[in-house]
Amino acid sequence: MALLEVQDLEIAVRTKGKLLPVVQGVSFDVDDNETLGIVGESGCGKSLTALAIMGLLGGTTVRITGGNIRFDGMDLLTLSDGERRSIMGNRMAMIFQEPMTSLNPVYRIGDQIIENIRQHQKMTNAQARDRAVELLSLVRIPNPSERVDSFPHQMSGGQRQRVMIAMALSCDPKLLIADEPTTALDVTVQKEVLDLMADLQTRMGTAIVLISHDLGVISETCDKVAVMYRGRVVEAAATENLFTELAHPYTRGLLNSIPVVDSDVDWLEAIPGRVPTLEEELTGCAFHPRCALVTKLCATTVPQEIEYKPGHSVRCHFSGKVAP
Amino acid sequence: MNTLIFFQTAFAGRRLATLGFLWLVMITVAALAAPLIAPFDPLEIDPVGRLAEPGWPNLFGTDHFGRDTFSRAVYGARMTVIIGTGSVAVALLAGGLIGMISAYFTRLGHFLMRCVDVLMAFPALLMALALITLLERSVFNTILVIGIVYATTTARILYGMTLKLRGEVFVDAAVCSGAGHFSILFRHILPNLVSPLLVQASFIFAFAQLQAAALDFLGLGLPPEVPSWGNMLSEERIYVTRAPWLLIYPGMLIVLSVFSMNLVGDALRDSIDPRFKDDIAGV
Numbered sequence: 001m002a003l004l005e006v007q008d009l010e011i012a013v014r015t016k017g018k019l020l021p022v023v024q025g026v027s028f029d030v031d032d033n034e035t036l037g038i039v040g041e042s043g044c045g046k047s048l049t050a051l052a053i054m055g056l057l058g059g060t061t062v063r064i065t066g067g068n069i070r071f072d073g074m075d076l077l078t079l080s081d082g083e084r085r086s087i088m089g090n091r092m093a094m095i096f097q098e099p100m101t102s103l104n105p106v107y108r109i110g111d112q113i114i115e116n117i118r119q120h121q122k123m124t125n126a127q128a129r130d131r132a133v134e135l136l137s138l139v140r141i142p143n144p145s146e147r148v149d150s151f152p153h154q155m156s157g158g159q160r161q162r163v164m165i166a167m168a169l170s171c172d173p174k175l176l177i178a179d180e181p182t183t184a185l186d187v188t189v190q191k192e193v194l195d196l197m198a199d200l201q202t203r204m205g206t207a208i209v210l211i212s213h214d215l216g217v218i219s220e221t222c223d224k225v226a227v228m229y230r231g232r233v234v235e236a237a238a239t240e241n242l243f244t245e246l247a248h249p250y251t252r253g254l255l256n257s258i259p260v261v262d263s264d265v266d267w268l269e270a271i272p273g274r275v276p277t278l279e280e281e282l283t284g285c286a287f288h289p290r291c292a293l294v295t296k297l298c299a300t301t302v303p304q305e306i307e308y309k310p311g312h313s314v315r316c317h318f319s320g321k322v323a324p
Numbered sequence: 325m326n327t328l329i330f331f332q333t334a335f336a337g338r339r340l341a342t343l344g345f346l347w348l349v350m351i352t353v354a355a356l357a358a359p360l361i362a363p364f365d366p367l368e369i370d371p372v373g374r375l376a377e378p379g380w381p382n383l384f385g386t387d388h389f390g391r392d393t394f395s396r397a398v399y400g401a402r403m404t405v406i407i408g409t410g411s412v413a414v415a416l417l418a419g420g421l422i423g424m425i426s427a428y429f430t431r432l433g434h435f436l437m438r439c440v441d442v443l444m445a446f447p448a449l450l451m452a453l454a455l456i457t458l459l460e461r462s463v464f465n466t467i468l469v470i471g472i473v474y475a476t477t478t479a480r481i482l483y484g485m486t487l488k489l490r491g492e493v494f495v496d497a498a499v500c501s502g503a504g505h506f507s508i509l510f511r512h513i514l515p516n517l518v519s520p521l522l523v524q525a526s527f528i529f530a531f532a533q534l535q536a537a538a539l540d541f542l543g544l545g546l547p548p549e550v551p552s553w554g555n556m557l558s559e560e561r562i563y564v565t566r567a568p569w570l571l572i573y574p575g576m577l578i579v580l581s582v583f584s585m586n587l588v589g590d591a592l593r594d595s596i597d598p599r600f601k602d603d604i605a606g607v
Contacts, residue, residue, distance in 0.1 A: 054500050060430070081504075089501030102493040106515040115511075116501045167501065 002029035010066035037222030093168035099161035110148035158189035237312035334595035341591035344584030362395035403552035411532035414471020419478025427486035530585035
């Protein structure tokens with residue numbers, strides 16, 4: 001049994017009295033020491049999936065309407081508040097997209113890490129502080145014994161993201177969910193943060209769910225990839241298979257739109273159109289208005305998930321015909 | 325140390341606000357050391373020396389019972405500070421709790437905030453009058469009533485701010501780290517509200533004085549034997565032609581104090597919220 005199992009997850013948004021599905025039938029699982037990448041454009045439901053796993057969809061407007069999420073054998077959706085709190089930050093942790101706002105501006109970073117540690121482990125303040133310093137040096141913050149007393153505004157974005165990682169790792173979580181952890185950072189810092197996460201994974205055997213819209217990041221760090229489009233996983237495969245024998249036109253489009261540094265082209269390819277908004281009623285395959293291979297069938301029938309190759313599933317009527 | 329720097333920047337280049345701050349310090353000193361400063365017992369009656377003009381030894385003259393107006397004014401400062409601090413405490417505690425809880429638990433919040441809306445529909449003085457008629461005249465009840473009146477606006481302001489903070493990523497991050505509702509509200513959100521609370525406190529302090537003086541004047545505030553500036557105005561108003569100093573001194577004290585508190589409040593607000601900066605040059 002995998003560490004994290006998501007099965008047929010359904011999330012809906014309530015607007016003007018109607019329930020609009022934003023995530024439909026999403027399933028995946030992640031094992032120890034494994035990295036799953038979830039990729040897709042903005043508005044595809046990647047972040048919502050992550051928030052659902054972390055139990056942050058508490059509001060009345062966005063809610064989980066079906067499916068189940070199991071972590072280490074426990075059903076996360078039926079846990080009591082107290083049980084959930086004892087897991088959060090302890091055995092599973094999350095890194096957010098915005099390093100500039102994800103630390104509380106009025107507390108020293110050390111105190112924030114210490115609070116997280118002491119929430120879950122019996123430690124004295126001094127012990128927790130030593131652990132915080134150790135964590136800060138682990139994430140390569142220079143001068144950790146001094147920086148532990150810094151306020152968030154005294155640190156750069158990259159440093160803050162590393163503090164967030166330190167905090168997420170403070171209780172040696174089994175599962176780390178990283179929602180676009182590098183999007184707000186510049187490229188060099190991006191690489192450092194990703195290397196750091198990979199390094200920590202080999203050291204502690206943490207399972208990572210990495211959400212990104214950057215296929216480059218995904219290809220370098222993930223063992224397997226799920227491509228999401230408008231609330232569905234349209235293609236899922238091991239990373240090396242996805243890039244060599246991709247079967248969905250959307251994945252093709254995403255790959256084509258990556259600029260290649262050493263090729264001499266002056267026209268960057270893009271997928272025409274945009275992700276349809278929630279209000280737009282769509283029949284058939286959600287991607288058909290933007291797809292090059294579209295036929296009448298695509299506009300009327302939702303493609304079922306098929307096993308394209310062992311361990312490689314895809315939702316497309318013409319999965320074999322996409323140029324790899 | 326941080327507080328000191330904060331005050332330094334808040335009052336830098338604001339001469340009037342600095343004067344106001346000094347005036348408030350004087351009032352506080354007078355309130356704390358009233359028995360040492362006041363030359364006479366504020367309640368001691370002297371029928372022979374009634375309605376004496378300002379001079380020596382009665383600096384501000386005497387009232388129609390022959391009580392020393394200066395001593396009464398000094399003890400009145402004590403009431404000013406007590407009423408101000410008490411009302412601020414009640415308003416911030418009640419209003420703050422209602423506002424924060426409403427923003428955090430939205431369903432309950434809808435109900436609570438509509439109640440606050442209804443209360444806000446009444447003019448402040450009218451509501452204070454309505455409440456005080458239900459209660460006995462006492463220092464505590466005056467504080468309570470004024471506090472409740474200003475709890476509504478405080479609740480409103482904190483509701484909005486908490487709503488905004490609740491959507492911040494660091495709050496989500498706190499939830500993710502396993503923090504409970506109590507910890508999120510009071511350990512993660514509340515410290516971020518300290519500066520608006522401080523500003524709100526300074527304004528409530530000023531408004532509470534006016535409100536208390538108005539209630540005293542109408543005979544519904546502090547008990548008549550308590551020396552307060554509002555009571556002095558109220559009791560001596562029939563002597564306005566024969567002994568105007570009985571009204572001028574307490575009246576001036578109220579005006580000066582409220583003005584000072586507003587200046588200090590403005591200075592604090594501007595230093596916290598830069599959008600209002602240089603509204604009135606030099607003030």
